[in-house]
Amino acid sequence: MLVVRPAGPADLEALMELAVLSGRGFTSLPEDEAVLSERLALSQQSFTGAIAPAEAWYTLMLTDGETGAVAGVAGVRAGVGIGRPHFSFRIVTLAQHSLATKTRFDHQALVLVNECAGWTEVGSLFVRADRRSGGAGSLLARSRYMLIGADPLRFSHTVMSELRGWFDEDGRSPFWEGVSYKFYRIPFEQADHMVTASDGQFILDLAPRHPIYVELIDHGAAEAIGRVHRDGEPALALLEREGFERSGLVDIFDGGPTMTCARDSLATVRGSRTLRLAIGHDVDGPQYLLSSVAIPKFRATQAAAAIDDGMVTVDPQTATALGLREGEAVRVNG
Structure with a gap:
């Protein structure tokens, strides 16, 4: 029997192993012992009620009920963008019209926004490859909504989930190389690490100040906008069955989509x-x-x-x- 339970400091070794297995681009599960140790301490404080509900970040471990071995991890962050802004790119349509030439064009563009402040985020969903059969992923994913349903007022009316963006067979992110790298000029791994290990100020310092026209960027990068990593497709299917929809927001580093659903419309909560x-x-x-x-x-x-x-x-x-x-x-x- 598989059992989902709260995570705490004693889970550091198991969580580090899952972080290594999760691979490149899994931003919410960095291979950083200090970061993960801090997150586990925060999880313990969240479950015990030692911190304000809006600041809580619950980490859940999927375990074998007989042996206690950890098979997966997931998280529920009560409110993103509370201590620092949570940036995304919004995909917008800019209309341009000329009476002189009798032409009209619609241009897609990426605009830096901070729209998610206060939203609840479900994420960090990862299950070991040898335990993914038999509904383990579904159990772990839906346990997050059972947690929300246990005390809805602890969580936002809007629930979001950010999916890992597309990486090619060589482990390269076309979106990063075609768009974001031009502004940050550091390796993806360094930027990825700084998201969780710093206050994130570098994002605002170096981010584009004006809309980025999609037609002007590399074709491969444009194709990656909103595209889910091959390993994230099962997670996308689970989210869609739960009632999540694409929000029009994408990750500023890998272009992965942000999915949203009203808290009280979550299928698991309603059912x-x-x-x-x-x-x-x-x-x-x-x-x-x-x-x-x-x-x-x-x-x-x-x-x-x-x-x-x-x-x-x-x-x-x-x-x-x-x-x-x-x-x-x-x-x-x-």
């Missing part, structure tokens, strides 16, 4: 309800997504359950995985 737990044996029922309702001790898993008269019956193993006793509240989706 879940709170029931009372009963414990039985030889439970005969369909598979449900189950989670605890208290954020400090949040747990989520998928297991067979039987629902009747406001009660949901699970086997003892499932109850233990959720950290719940008979009669306690449990959130159910399915």
Whole structure:
């Protein structure tokens, strides 16, 4: 049985391993021990309520319920752009018309914006390659929405997710090389690292001040605008099933799309309800997504359950995985 639980400082070694496995361009999971250590400490403070709700950043670990081995990671950031701006490129259409030549043109352009301040971000979704079958990715992804549904007022009305942009077979980002590098003049890895390891001031200092006409940039870079990395296509499908749509915003470094959904329109949130737990044996029922309702001790898993008269019956193993006793509240989706 796979179980999703809160991450804390003790998970540093496992998280570093996942960061290495995630590969180039996975900005939200840098190969930086100091950054990841700080994030795990922040996660612990977030789950315990030691910091303001808007500043919380919850990290979730996907684990093997029997061995405790970590199979994946995901995160929920309650509010982006709180301490520093969160920059994106917005794809806009600029219309130009001339009566003299009786012509009209629509030009696509990239404009630097800071529109996401205060939005909740779900991200950092990564599952080890050998554990991606059997619904592990879906369980981990949807557990983030069960966390949001447990206490919606802790989170923004708008939920966003940034997907990794396109990289070619040689590991090069056409968007970075054709657009962003011309302004930042540093290697992608350095810029990628500075996003999480610095205050981000360099982004504003060096960013383009005027619209960038798409027709004037390299064809390969233009083709990469809003294109998802091949490894991110399953994550895109999960987001779309949840109700996310393209927002017209893209990442300023790799051109990956920003997806958004209204918090209360998330399919997992809308389709879940709170029931009372009963414990039985030889439970005969369909598979449900189950989670605890208290954020400090949040747990989520998928297991067979039987629902009747406001009660949901699970086997003892499932109850233990959720950290719940008979009669306690449990959130159910399915």
